[in-house]
Amino acid sequence: MQQPLDILKKYWQHDAFRPFQQDIINTVLAGNDAFALMPTGGGKSVCFQVPALVKPGICLVVSPLIALMKDQVQNLQKKDIKAMALTGSLSADEVSDLLDNCRFGNYKFLYLSPERLENDWIVERIKELDINLVAIDEAHCVSQWGHDFRPAYLKIGALRKQLPDVPFLALTASATKRVQQDVVTQLGLIEPYVFKQSFARENIAYMVFECEDKLYRLTQIFKKNIGPAIIYVRNRRACHEVSSQLQSLGFSATFYHGGLKENEKQSNMEAWLNNRCQVMVATNAFGMGIDKPDVKVVVHLQLPENIESYYQEAGRAGRNGQKSFAVMLVNPSDVLTAKSQFLSALPDKVFLKEVYLKLNSFLQIAYGEGPGVVYPFNFNDFCHKYNFPSAKTYNALQFLDRQGILTLSREFTQKLSLQFLIPSREVVRYISLNPADEEAVLTILRNYTGVFDMEMSINTGLVTSKAKITEEQLLKMLKRMEGQGMITLRVSGDDSNIVFQEVREDEHTVNRISKFLTQQNSIKVAQLESMQKYVTDTTHCKSNMILQYFDEETMADCGTCSYCLAQKKISLTPIEAATAILEVLAEKAVSSRDVEQSLGLGPKETVIALQLLLDAGRIKINENNQYILR
Structure with missing residues (x-):
């Protein structure tokens, strides 16, 4: 049997483990449950990936983040390690086929969302696999007191009973003491070994600066600190504006947000990762799975909604252990503006119900139907049609996502509209000459009977699923038909897509989850107040304020934050x-x-x-x- 350090050297090219990694790995290899609280950048994924490769069998990884699942699967595949993810857009037949591959194909990692565990047949199929370890990422989501509670995580406790001899490893980067205790209880961990890495990042200087002209202050920061930087902003428009302003001042800058096409995301990301751009201006869509060790500065131009998020985003600085800075730029109106905008964007039960009903109408989902189909979704069109405020609507959809009612993908997708220009008999002739296209063409004709009379929007997810082809193959086929004068084709962009995880049940659905909405709103308000206190307090060390928030004892002031420097001045x-x-x-x-x-x-x-x-x-x-x- 290979030793953990040998595997680390072989696949990750590291000669030694980071703090706590070796202890956690030894614990799960001995068959024990463990809870690991490791702040961002601590190397959580190695803690389950290495022991899973040491032992025979497959590691089951439960994660709520589709982007992170895809990123980790791709990274494992690049190392020639067999891994797959059961994402929300897969049909039941596709999931069944993939689980067969897991069982007989010598796979080492199976990633899935907690919502998948709500399907009893999937749990039964998982029990048939040779599971050597269950890793629960973002484990704070299991706690009602956490900042990102997802009820589907509660199903993991039932899975614990189904796999009594398999070690369970819960991992999170941010959790208060109350959340930590709740995680252990809700997951049913058996006498777990608890590993808590300090939240202290001694190489990061936490700075809060009050300034009227933030752009001017940015130029000062980047002239003084030559090195990779991240600027976090609230919305997509600010990404473009701040990036453009920095470029006009002579800085190399790019941007990243959820509305970019995949090739744009990749191009901008690579430019920054390879140091062709100094500054990445981004929304909080940026950062998951990003491990660039030499980030010198992380700047926030607006207040984050909670200290948990701020700590994770700020913690992307200085992962190489070198001196780095986490900077918050504020002006007197920021705190009041953040509170006003935040409170106005919190959906209540009445608004949640309206959004849910209108969403079903918008996507033309009948009562009792919905699951298993990918629905292209243009968020802006939806808000415009029903005159919904965008921030409040997004929060409502995000809540439905976290409650497992639907999965909202933030990835850019394409929307296709077409009309047949030739009579049906010519279509039959085309199929006879192109048998590889038969299933896709017939799927379109069966589901869009008016396509000969008018231009109709095509649900590409539905067509590709039934025809068992990729979206790229479908688009190539349609463009070929367009070139032959058979159809008109129009391609436009959707900013996301939606997969319903439950059938439409209107009031029953909303009533069942509304109690969680009320509780989560209260928690979010309290968290925002803690964030505002961090920004406005001028009498305490900033590093210590973060440690105290996470219930960690503090001693002397850090000596490097904006408060401590002001005392020395x-x-x-x-x-x-x-x-x-x-x-x-x-x-x-x-x-x-x-x-x-x-x-x-x-x-x-x-x-x-x-x-x-x-x-x-x-x-x-x-x-x-x-x-x-x-």
Whole structure:
């Protein structure tokens, strides 16, 4: 039997494990349950991938993140390790075939979402597999007190009873003490060994700066810190705007968000990963599975909704152990704006019900139907048609996703519309000459009977599923038919797609999950208040505030955060600052920013001192908006 370190060297090219990894691996190899709380960047995936390769059999990985599942499967496949993921868009027949492959095809990893465990037949098929380890990623999702509760995770406790001799490993990057205890209970872990890595990141300096001109402050940061950087923004438009502004100032920047086509995402990502671009401007869609060790700075231009998210995103800096910075830029209105926008975007039961009913109408799903079909979905069209506010609607859809009612993919998809221009007898002739296209053409004709009379939108997921072809093959076939003058074809973009996991039951569905909505809203409000306190508090070390939030004991202040540096700084009285400004003006005219930089003053100190000098008639402003002596 190969040793864990040998496997680490062979597949990951590392000579040693990170802290806790070896202990966790030895624990599950001994057949024991374990709970691992490892902050982002701690190398959680190695903790289950290595022992799964040591032992014969297959590792079952439960994860709620489709993008992360795909990323890990691709990375394993690149290492010539057999792995697969049961994503939400697969039909029951396709899932059954894949499970057969797992059983007889010498696979080592099977990834699936917790919602898959709600299907009893899938659980029965899993019991037939030679499972050597069950890994539960993002395990905080099992707790009602967590920031991302998903009821489907509760089904894992039942799976624990079905596999009594298989070790279970629960992993999460962020959980308070209350959530940790709840995870162990809900998953039914048996006398688990608990591994808790400190949330302290001594090489990261946490900075909160109050500033009116954030773009100017960004230029200062990136000129001083030459190295890869990430800027997190709230929406897609800001990604493009901030990236463009930085480029105009001479910085190499690109952007990433969920609305980009897959090839654009890949291209922008590779430019940043390979250091052809210094700055990645992104929404929180960016980051899962990204392990770039040399990120020097992570900047947030708006307040995140909770400290858990902030800690994970900020923690993408300095994974190589080098000094790095997590910077939050705020102005006085940010806190009030964030609270107002956040509260207005929280859906209540009435709004949730309206969105659910309208969604079924929008996608033309009859009562009692829905599961198993991929529905192309344009979010903007949906909101526009029913006059829904976008942020509140997105939160409602996300809640339905987390409750296992549906799966909302954030991936860019294509929408096809077509009309046949030739009579049906010519279509029959085409099929006889092109037998490989027969099933796809017949599927279209069976499901879209009016396609000879008018242009109709085609559900590509439905056609490809029934015809057992890929979307790329379908598009090639239709373009070939278009080139022969047989059809008109129009291709447009959808920003996502939806797979319903449950049949449509209207009020019954909404009533069943609404109690979780009320509870989650309360938790989210409390979490936002903690985030606001972190930003506005000027009396405590920022590193310690994060540690205290996660119930970790603190000792001395970190000495490197914005609070600690402010304590070290020798502050000037307004008179002393004014005197220093006069000395600078004796040599040249300067702007207020020049004053800040040359004297190391804060914005407020500068404004007060300049106003004193203006009121006293000692200085004036010239035509270039600079201060000069009178």
